[in-house]
Structure formats: structure tokens, C-alpha cells
Amino acid sequence: MNKVIISEEFNPYYNLALEEELLYSVDDEDTILYLWQNEKTVVIGRNQNPWLECNLDYLREEKIYLARRISGGGAVFHDIGNLNFTFITKKKNSNLGKQLEVLKQAISFFEVEISYSGRNDLLADGRKFSGHAFYEDDEYYFHHGTLMFDVDFKYLQKVLTPSKLKMESKGIQSVRSRVINLKELNPHITLENLKEYLINAFENVYGELDSVKAINRASYKPKKFESYEDEKWIYGETPKFDVLVEERTSKGLVQVALQVKDGCIDEVQVYSDLLETLPIEIIKQKIIGQYMDEEVIKNILKQVI
Structure with missing residues (x-):
């Protein structure tokens, strides 16, 4: 059966938890199109360092969410000018060609020509408007991505600029791409007609819909909601890396080299050009x-100093 699920919530932890729950409850013959939006959020891939991928100080200042998804890939910025899609099915039924055809048909309703850039990006006018990631676990599969139609690029540029910490990392660093809002190519694109055309295209490609259902916090709370907002998940899945924090005091420069494991500091080395002895221990x-x-x-x- 072909189903459309639309989240009416804008909380990234709710939406990611619902996505995972839909994944592990999908029936053998089901294909689900899940549509969702987040408030201003940076979503990092499963194996990424948040400190490397984004400006955490700026996120705190602007009250921008930081979330970690279960799929791999790079860091992305979401706001309400972006619509997220997820195709959810059993792995035996996954068909990337059909999924991309849904997206192509939906965007073609707006008379916008798109092209593919590898497996992960869709381009319009030579610029990226959609980035994709994939997840498989035993028999389960999803393909999700962004559709930028009216994103505030002011935030995009700032949130995905890491702070000036000196880092060495084995994580995956996102590739910054030239991006475009679909609305630049067709000013008549809105959230509502983009959703409508995606649903129509999904039915055209996959066949008759069994249901279209909206879900919100009042009607359903995903079991893993708290897990996604837990700092141990957001920061604790970070690949091991080294950070050099520098603090210049009136007495001189102090450098602290940190080894970080699962988001927590587990080894410290202290260096300084201070003349006096530091209380290193x-x-x-x-x-x-x-x-x-x-x-x-x-x-x-x-x-301490």
C-alpha cells in the first residue's frame, strides 16, 4: 500500500523520531512518503563532528536546533523555507529510480528543469536545491532529503561555518555547494503547492494512494523523541578528534590540547608561554x-589561572 504521512510539527527531534518509527513499522508491501519541516536546525550526519561542521556558538545565540540523524552524509540547514521528504519501504522494495522520478515530476509541474549530481544532489540552474542521504538496516530502507524552496541563506552561510578551533578529525566534512532556492526560478512555488505536487507525483509513479494522514504531537508522540534530543546522542556519537583551545590572558598564552571521545574530554595536555608554573593537575x-x-x-x- 502507498501512504503519505505529513508531520504538522516543526521540532526536529519529533520529526526524526517519527521518521525512525515509521521506518521500523513499515509493512512488507508498503511504501511511505513522509513530508516534514523543521524550525531553524542544523542536522548532522551519523558520523560527523558538530564542532567541525557548524558554528555552535552562533547556534546557541540564535536558538537554532542541533540534531543528529541516523543516516550518514553531511551537515544540512533546515528552516521553514525547506521541505523534507523521506521514502520509506522494505529494502527489497527500494527503487531509487522511482523515487527520483517522483521528485522530477513534482518539480516539473513548476516548469523547472532539474539534473542529478551523483547519487546525493539535485540541481536546478546548475545549483543545488536538494541533498539526499540513505539508510539501510537489515530489511529496512529509507531515502530522505531536502527541497529548498525559500530557505534563508543568511543563516545557512553562518551556521555551517565552524568556529576557529584547531581540529584534527577522522569525521566526514561536508562539501559546501552552491545552492539555490526553487523560488528563484519560479516565484509561484509555495509550501502547499510543493506538497500537493509531490503527493500527486507519488501517486502517478507508485499507484493509487491508500491514505494521506497528518500527524502531530497531540495525536501521537514517537517513542524515541527524548532519545533524539538527548545530548549524549547529539554529541556522544561524535568521532574521536583532537582540539586545541587557546586562551590569551594578561600573563600570556595558554593552550589546552584535548582528546575527545563520545563527546566528552578524556585527556588533557596543557601548554603555555607563561613564566610562572601552571596548576596543571x-x-x-x-x-x-x-x-x-x-x-x-x-x-x-x-x-584557575
Whole structure:
């Protein structure tokens, strides 16, 4: 059966939890088109370092969500000018050609020509408007992605610029691409007609729809909602990496080299050009076990030195 599920929530943790729940409850013959939007959010891939991919200080200042998804790939920015899609089915029924045909037909309603760039991106006018990622687990499969129609690129440029921490990492660094809003090519594109054309195209390609259902927090709460908003998931799945935090005091420069595992600091080395002896053991004691946060580390250094 072919189903459309539309989330009426804009919380990324709710929407990602619902996506995972739909994945693991899909029946053998079902194909689900799940449509969802987030408030301003940076969503990082399963194996990425948030400190490498985005400006965490700016996210905090602007009250922008940070979320981690279960699929791989790069960091992306969502806001309400973006519509997310997910094709959910059993792996035996997955058909990337049909999924891309749905997207192509939907966008063609707006008389916008699109092209494919590898497996992960869709382009219009030579610029990226849609990035994709895939997830498989045993018999389960999904393909999800973004459709940027009216994204605020002011935030996009700032949130995906990492802070100036010096890093060495084994994580996957996102490739920054030239991007475009579909609305630049057709000003008549709206959220509602984009949804409508996606649903129509889904029915054209997959056949008659069994149901179109809207879900919100009042009607349903996904079981993993709290798991997605848990800092241990957001930061704790980070690949191991090294960070050098520098703090210049009136006495000189202090450098703290940090080894981070699962988002927590587990080893510290302290360097300095200060003439006086530093209380290195006290610094280590206060820092080890902390979640990696540049401002917290700098405040500890200011208190101790």
C-alpha cells in the first residue's frame, strides 16, 4: 500500500523520531512518503563532528536546533523555507529510480528543469536545491532529503561555518555547494503547492494512494523523541578528534590540547608561554569529563589561572 504521512510539527527531534518509527513499522508491501519541516536546525550526519561542521556558538545565540540523524552524509540547514521528504519501504522494495522520478515530476509541474549530481544532489540552474542521504538496516530502507524552496541563506552561510578551533578529525566534512532556492526560478512555488505536487507525483509513479494522514504531537508522540534530543546522542556519537583551545590572558598564552571521545574530554595536555608554573593537575581535574564546549573550557582556564 502507498501512504503519505505529513508531520504538522516543526521540532526536529519529533520529526526524526517519527521518521525512525515509521521506518521500523513499515509493512512488507508498503511504501511511505513522509513530508516534514523543521524550525531553524542544523542536522548532522551519523558520523560527523558538530564542532567541525557548524558554528555552535552562533547556534546557541540564535536558538537554532542541533540534531543528529541516523543516516550518514553531511551537515544540512533546515528552516521553514525547506521541505523534507523521506521514502520509506522494505529494502527489497527500494527503487531509487522511482523515487527520483517522483521528485522530477513534482518539480516539473513548476516548469523547472532539474539534473542529478551523483547519487546525493539535485540541481536546478546548475545549483543545488536538494541533498539526499540513505539508510539501510537489515530489511529496512529509507531515502530522505531536502527541497529548498525559500530557505534563508543568511543563516545557512553562518551556521555551517565552524568556529576557529584547531581540529584534527577522522569525521566526514561536508562539501559546501552552491545552492539555490526553487523560488528563484519560479516565484509561484509555495509550501502547499510543493506538497500537493509531490503527493500527486507519488501517486502517478507508485499507484493509487491508500491514505494521506497528518500527524502531530497531540495525536501521537514517537517513542524515541527524548532519545533524539538527548545530548549524549547529539554529541556522544561524535568521532574521536583532537582540539586545541587557546586562551590569551594578561600573563600570556595558554593552550589546552584535548582528546575527545563520545563527546566528552578524556585527556588533557596543557601548554603555555607563561613564566610562572601552571596548576596543571587542577586544570586537568576540572576539564576531564566535561562535554566539549569551547566557552566552558575557556571559563575554567580563566578561573584557575
